[in-house]
Amino acid sequence: MSSSSSPVNPVEETFYITTPIYYVNARPHLGHAYSTIVCDAVARRKRSQGIATWFLTGTDEHGQKIERSAAKAGKTPAEFAAAISNEFRSLWDRMGLTYDDFIRTTEPRHKQGVQKLFAVLKQKGFIYKGSYTGQYCVSDETFVEVGPGQPCPDCGRITETISEENYFFKLSAFERRLLEHYEAHPEFIQPEARRNEVIAFVRGGLKDLSVSRTSFSWGIPVPGDEKHVIYVWMDALANYMTALGYGSDAPGDQEQLKRFWPANVHLVGKEIIRFHCVYWPAFLMAAGLPVPKSVIANGWLLFDKSKMSKSVGNIVRAETVLEVLGADALRYFLLREISFGHDGNFTFEALVQRYNSDLANGYGNLVSRVVNMMHKYFGGVLPAAGSLGTAEESIHAQAARTVTDFHAQFDAMDFSRALETLWALVAAVDGYLTAAAPWKKREGVSDGEHAAAQARVLATAAEAIRIITALAHPILPESAAKVWRQLGVGEIEQAARQGEFKAVAWGGLQPGTVFEAPAPLFPRAEKDAVERMQNLENDNNASAVNAASGGVEKSPSESPSLSESRAEPSGTKTVPIKEPDVVPAPEPAVVVPKPESKDAASYGAVAAAPAAAAETPAASAVEGIAQIGIEDFTKVELRVAQILVAERIPKADKLLRLEVDLGYEKRQILAGIAQYYEPEKLIGRKVVIVANLASRKMRGLESNGMLLAASIGEQGAPVLAGFLEDVPIGARLK
Ligand code: ME8
Secondary structure, rough: OOOOOOOOOOOOOOEEEOOOOHHHHHHHHOHHHHHHHHHHHHHHHHHEEEEEEEEEEEEEEOOOHHHHHHHHHHOHHHHHHHHEEEEHHHHHOOOOOOOOOOOOOOHHHHHHHHHHHHHHHHOOOOOOEEEEEEEEEEEOOEOOOOOOOOEEOOOEEEOEEEEEEEEOOHHHHHHHHHHHHHHHHHHHEEEEEHHHHHHHHHOOOOOOOEEEEEOOOOEEEOOOOOEEEEEEHHHHHHHHHHOOOOOHHHHHHHHHHHOOOOOOEEEEEEEHHHHHHHHHHHHHHHOOOOOOOOEEEOOOOOEOOOEOOOOOOOOOOOHHHHHHHOOHHHHHHHHHOOOOOOOOEOOHHHHHHHHHHHHHHHHHHHHHHHHHHHHHHHOOEEOOOOOHHHHHHHHHHHHHHHHHHHHHHHHHOOHHHHHHHHHHHHHHHHHHHHHHOOOOOOOOOOHHHHHHOOOOHHHHHHHHHHHHHHHHHOOOHHHHHHHHHOOOOOOOHHHOOOOOOOOOOOOOOOOOOOOOOOOOOOOOOOHHHHHHHHHHHHHHHHHHHHHHHOOOOOHHHHHOOOOOOOOEEOOOOOOOOOOOOOOOOOOOOOOOOOOOOOOOOHHHHHEEOOOHHOOOOOOHHHOOOOOHHHHHHHHOEEEEEEEEEEEEEEOOOEEEEEEEEOOOEEEEOOOOOOOOOOHHHOOOOOOEEEEEEEEEOOOOEEEEEEEEEEEEEEEEEEEOOOOOOOOOOOOOOO
């Protein structure tokens, strides 16, 4: 509702909410869906309150990781980015998400805005050219504060000494202003834990930030100095303004920017809070632009106890849930089950249980009972409730309290409590209906009295359902639309758009309203629902592995880890802010039994066939070794790698630290072969590695893969696998 022309209320109330823009180096999963669903629910609710709302999402398409992923898939970065971006967008459409704009950072409108921001910052004296020499972690693409030759404090890989001529942003000049801003606007960073984390980071001191790179070209060129590309985070963060027309001269675009900037909410995952609460406001302050009103962090969706992420390789796709239970079930589950701001577990079992208890047996069943009885006893035409008794008064009172509490809880982003409150009303109405039993004629009651009781009970229950549905609409849009039609009050989207839910109050259903025929809302999920979803995921994983060599789907090892996922070419102090709360402890992809005689740690990351198996020609016949199908084998990515660096690790007499070259990337592997191989002799040797084994930490160092070796004799001495012919590095073993 625009009130800009109204003299009474000249200031239009607007609301602008954004999701992070998602990287296009892997397909969308439930983690991305979660943040986007939260924004969608909030946007729907704001619109239904008559507030002019703008909801932005999109994809983050530049940077070295994407350039590399594209090269690996044999595509140009532009083709590669377009394909994945399209997947995100199609999925959001399939889920019925009501974004108003979808920005891609490869669009000209974005490029021109980012270049303008860079130019403004430079012109105002906040960007200068300088050179920097420091320890660079190639894997994380970040400078870190360690001495030469020391490992990266985040990932444990050895750093390199690098000198680069770069453009720098005077981040150090904003330390005080940022702290003052956090102080004056406690709502700027939410929740509290994230706020404390950011404040501590800034108090620790800010150094100037390198905002250009010359070592790759897939990015937005620095205006006037095109051999540099603009730092990917500066590029990405600017999307929130370029999407509104920042950088454009078109008059309409300026209106949009004026109308919606600053954003009310940047909703982000907690691992990227620093970029949004330190760098982004500093860029904006420097450019003389208003900063967003709040940055709100969602916690992580965990699966198998680790953050659901492409690098851990434990993702679940939204499509799987959509196919079996539908979009509303997913929305309800994520908002009800996870206490917003905290990490929360996703399991298929919990999803099905919630679906059955709250949706199929709860709300769905209540609606079906009432609509059916309305048809049975009143020909589908709502009667007047007549005089009310204490039971009805009690439902009225609870409904009124529910409206107030739900509003407050939803607006505080406490979706779980808001839904708990609302479902308490569902249960109360259900109980009321059961106690009143309008289908039962009591003894000694006349037909007229019975009909009046039926009218009172059904009209009360139907009105309560209307209230529940109006409130639930932002979370269950599809089902709420069906219920609205069944109640005979038309299209809920229209009602919402017209701001009808600004004040939800008792008495919206008018006697005489004609109900539509009952229609199923949430068919009960059968016992096999969990299995069906698991099978869909397994099938998808198997086909993803097959596609990994040529397609866009990525095996876990090809995907950047949390800390790898964003280049941070800065001279700043790095904080391991992207480290999960929950340390992933994934099982190795290949389950190779270890020899009984060896303690597990002594092997480190060497896959050794068991002694018995190695010495027995028909290894598969050895008892206890399960047969596997080809689909299991194809899940394992075996590749030829060349050892570049091999060295002992202080105080770890069994482990060697290796750096291996796979052709398309270099990585660190820790191998338990120190007692059998001299490190110097390994350099240059070609070995076979399990390339898609989830990374794990040993002795504080990360190991990304596993060497294949035969295990010989009682001690299980490892003998590294190799080839008689010369084989190119990176070649896959099939
Ligand atoms: O970080 N649980 O993109 P990204 C909850 N391009 N939320 C999750 C999640 C999980 N397991 N996994 C992903 C980037 N998310 C940058 C952002 S913004 C200017 C640039 C959600 O593809 C969550 O919102 O790695 C997280 O911050 C985002 O996806 C990361 O997406």
